[in-house]
Amino acid sequence: MRTLKQELAEALREEELFWRQKCREEWLRAGDRNTxxxxNCVKGRRIQNRILILLDELGREHFSEGAxxxxxxxxxxxxxISSNPHDLDSIFR
Structure with missing residues (x-):
């Protein structure tokens, strides 16, 4: 029973660390738990970082994840793969 409690406590600490790293927000000094x-911070970052549309070489918009x-x-x-890049200035901007 004692080792089970220790394993549970360790799992909770690891989960808290996971969310702390995913959140990228400064934690409260009191060490707020998994709240x-x-x-919501993690969800907000996912929404903010999502790419909704990509344009292909012909300028057509693509919305599906596969495309x-x-x-x-x-x-x-x-x-x-290109052995002779055509426009290095645009790559390094």
Whole structure:
């Protein structure tokens, strides 16, 4: 029973650390526990960082996750495979 309590306490500490890192907010000095506030911070960051639309080479908008993934893969594949990059200034801006 004692080891079970220790394992539970360790799991709770790890979960709190996980949410602290995901939140990227400064924790309260009192060491606030796993609360709704920090979960909402994480949700807010996910919404803020989401890419809604990507444009392909032809300027068409793509909304689906699969299409956006394909566009990103093709962009970086072309970027790193090219032995003679055409526009280095735009890459380093």
């Amino acid at each position: 709704k506030y920090f979960h 956006k993934g394909d566009i990103a893969v093709n962009f970086y594949r072309d970027l790193f």
